Amino acid sequence: GESVGLHLPTLSVQEGDNSIINCAYSNSASDYFIWYKQESGKGPQFIIDIRSNMDKRQGQRVTVLLNKTVKHLSLQIAATQPGDSAVYFCAENTDNYGQNFVFGPGTRLSVLP
């Protein structure tokens, strides 16, 4: 089933610290996952993706970890900066055609000075 959030979880971190944002996905058959960042007043922007044949993928300052056993995805942001403040969403591809992405409830990241 789809995950429905009753409220938006918030993570507050000090500037310069590492951030870890977690996501539990719903469909064990999902084979493709994407992390998006949404800044205030803007649409979601792609950060990093991972396919189910991988456990880890690294980008610039970001790392995504996938644990298929417990259907868990995490996004690690190194040396968090004020510009990282946003809402972060994980999205899972739930069909074979790559056309239905189900979004998680989102996590608001606040970077403290």
Next chain:
Amino acid sequence: DTAVSQTPKYLVTQMGNDKSIKCEQNLGHDTMYWYKQDSKKFLKIMFSYNNKELIINETVPNRFSPKSPDKAHLNLHINSLELGDSAVYFCASSQPGGVAFFGQGTRLTVV
């Protein structure tokens, strides 16, 4: 050089009115989507079109009708607007199985 552009950015209208939101993408993608984001930031897919053909039509009132005149455009028409339709609507596009690129959103307020 906006990749996915939607208009208008803000839309305030009265209950019962009919309104349209337009979306265009210049990325050459085959697939376009409409998503609805509620006040709690929850994003839910409404429709998906591939090469002008409807692929996904989630449980959405039939007052919502997407129209795709060509694969670069996917417009959303809403009839008889209700208070509960107030939300931010996002258009997106992708290649099948690829990353979706989103527009900046249209904030619809029904009064």
